[in-house]
Amino acid sequence: MERLISLLRWVWRFTALASICFTGCVLFVVIAVIFGAVSLHRQATPTAVPDGAALVLAPRGSILEKNLPVNPAEELSGLFSNAPQRKELFLQDIISGLRAAAKDSRIKLLVILPDQLEQAGLDQLRDIGQAVAEFRAAGKRVIAAADNYSQGQYYLAAWSDEIYLHPMGEVSLTGFGLFSLYLRELLDKLEINVHVFRVGEFKSAVEPFLRKDMSPEAKANSSRWLGRLWDSFSRDIAEQRRMTPQEFQDVISRLAERLEAAGGDAALMAQQSRLVDGLKNEEELRSHLRGLVGGGTDEDSGFKQIDFSTYLNAVSSSTPSDKDRVAILTAQGDIVYGEGGENQIGSAALVRQLRKLRQDSQVKAVVLRIDSGGGSAFASELIRQELLLLRKTGKPVVVSMGSAAASGAYWIAAAADRIVASPYTITGSIGIFGLLPTFEKTLAKAGIYSDGIGTTELAGAGSVGRPLPEHFRRAMQTQVEQGYRRFIDIVAEGRKMNREDVEKIAGGQVWDGAAAFELGLADQLGSLNDAVAAAAKLAGLPADQAAPVEEDFSPAEIFLRSLHSIRLAVAPDSLLFIDRSVREQEFLLHGDPKRLYSHCLLPELSL
Numbered sequence: 086m087e088r089l090i091s092l093l094r095w096v097w098r099f100t101a102l103a104s105i106c107f108t109g110c111v112l113f114v115v116i117a118v119i120f121g122a123v124s125l126h127r128q129a130t131p132t133a134v135p136d137g138a139a140l141v142l143a144p145r146g147s148i149l150e151k152n153l154p155v156n157p158a159e160e161l162s163g164l165f166s167n168a169p170q171r172k173e174l175f176l177q178d179i180i181s182g183l184r185a186a187a188k189d190s191r192i193k194l195l196v197i198l199p200d201q202l203e204q205a206g207l208d209q210l211r212d213i214g215q216a217v218a219e220f221r222a223a224g225k226r227v228i229a230a231a232d233n234y235s236q237g238q239y240y241l242a243a244w245s246d247e248i249y250l251h252p253m254g255e256v257s258l259t260g261f262g263l264f265s266l267y268l269r270e271l272l273d274k275l276e277i278n279v280h281v282f283r284v285g286e287f288k289s290a291v292e293p294f295l296r297k298d299m300s301p302e303a304k305a306n307s308s309r310w311l312g313r314l315w316d317s318f319s320r321d322i323a324e325q326r327r328m329t330p331q332e333f334q335d336v337i338s339r340l341a342e343r344l345e346a347a348g349g350d351a352a353l354m355a356q357q358s359r360l361v362d363g364l365k366n367e368e369e370l371r372s373h374l375r376g377l378v379g380g381g382t383d384e385d386s387g388f389k390q391i392d393f394s395t396y397l398n399a400v401s402s403s404t405p406s407d408k409d410r411v412a413i414l415t416a417q418g419d420i421v422y423g424e425g426g427e428n429q430i431g432s433a434a435l436v437r438q439l440r441k442l443r444q445d446s447q448v449k450a451v452v453l454r455i456d457s458g459g460g461s462a463f464a465s466e467l468i469r470q471e472l473l474l475l476r477k478t479g480k481p482v483v484v485s486m487g488s489a490a491a492s493g494a495y496w497i498a499a500a501a502d503r504i505v506a507s508p509y510t511i512t513g514s515i516g517i518f519g520l521l522p523t524f525e526k527t528l529a530k531a532g533i534y535s536d537g538i539g540t541t542e543l544a545g546a547g548s549v550g551r552p553l554p555e556h557f558r559r560a561m562q563t564q565v566e567q568g569y570r571r572f573i574d575i576v577a578e579g580r581k582m583n584r585e586d587v588e589k590i591a592g593g594q595v596w597d598g599a600a601a602f603e604l605g606l607a608d609q610l611g612s613l614n615d616a617v618a619a620a621a622k623l624a625g626l627p628a629d630q631a632a633p634v635e636e637d638f639s640p641a642e643i644f645l646r647s648l649h650s651i652r653l654a655v656a657p658d659s660l661l662f663i664d665r666s667v668r669e670q671e672f673l674l675h676g677d678p679k680r681l682y683s684h685c686l687l688p689e690l691s692l
Contacts, residue, residue: 134189134391138191139193140192140196140391146204148175149173150209176613177613179213187223188223193225194228195227197230198231199231199239206488207314207509208598209488210237210241211507214244226247227246228247230365233251239257245325250352251364252364254352267296267297269297276527277526278526279521280519282562282564283516283519284518290514306593313597314509317509409630410630411451411620411626412631413613414452416435419460420468432467450481450482450620453482453498454485457489457491459493464493465496465497466496469499481502483503484501485617486498487510490511496575499576502623504606505613507612512596513590513596519561521553522549525550528550535550543556580605580606617631
């Protein structure tokens, strides 16, 4: 009987393994077939740009900074439905496409449809807005339209000549908010000890573990940079809409009064407040656009147009890899030790890319585009050291700051020859902290205890099931203080500042990009294109001889991204919020080998 059971187990395991292998092979074959079909479809379909057409920019999802693995499922869907095959657009593609269209006599009009845009940094939207302004300066018209506008979507639309809103829609303007969840009472109830080691009264990343509210110091610091961002936001919109900043802010401060005057009609209120130029439903908008560019060949479109992705395929050009060039490398996400995962900056992966650029004789300068709140102090130092080696070869390094380049990200940026920040960049947060939770009291309530013996007093220290010895606490705090002093020295050396001057603006204080420029933490205010121009000038190259660093993805990475996209599509928003929170806490527990972090845990702005 036992032999029979053993045989059945063996047969079951063999069958399961064979099934897994077979399924894997089928999936890889399907992926290969999809890519083959997509490639043949693209090669067989030449792109033609209609003469006198409207270029339609309708960004969906997020504005991307870097290349991601192609999702085979989306590619296959786009292939059979004839829909645009790439839903999300790259920032640089949008800007280069708008600049090409400004000079293209076949493009008469730009139509911006922003209501499917979900995630974008204010720095990204500002860069796109400036490219739209260049399009207008070429004597061409820009029209924006949406059923509803979020705050970020409206900021993008504001750069247009005309803004239209659906008669039942609204423009949602609420100001910027900065809120977080504070866990102190919950941790107390669960009897979880979170041991925090930090330097700087403004290093507020750990406050959710220590308090049930935001500290006065954090409120004062956040109020300063948040207010400056809102002032810049208000000035940009007011300038484009030919208002004063006060008139724009008055729309928000007197929202209830203005709504009452409009009889509760939010769309009418937006028109009366000069936020939009008119109210049009979908057919009325199509009719208006037909009058400007004529009818299209596609009955559904209603007017002569070309989709932005299609236009990019028609006009795209790249710098050959065998030509001297400026390499643009993007680093986005939390900084972690090792390879890292999706939306993370893995030290090993980024160091490998930088080393490859250092060894490439055709790369004459590097622009490192950073969008990160920081992370592992150890990983940040590994990346910084590789940047210094790159500079030793005589290749200039320019850092372009995106939405954020704070804490560990600034640790890295300080090694550059030049730093270019956006006015909307969040940076600084020069500080460091350590974090170690222990669950001895929680386990004791369940009747679980940790006991044993070690050869020294430190044996077992740091175990989550045991109390933290006092001498271990002192050792951790000493390391944090040493890391902070090192951070100060790195900034002072990289920025050629006195140590005392750095200490005055450190301590975890967060700065907006404009303030960082005033304080000497950045060399100029500008966009990624400005950073590329600066790097090209340092290398003695034309600014158009620049190319992004393309990443190669394995079939496994492509397949995993496909699964990830499916998970995001079916998961409720509440579960996605929990998923993000869990990943953030996991990063704090495992992102650094010494559990020392230089990170600015800023909640997302309410855009």
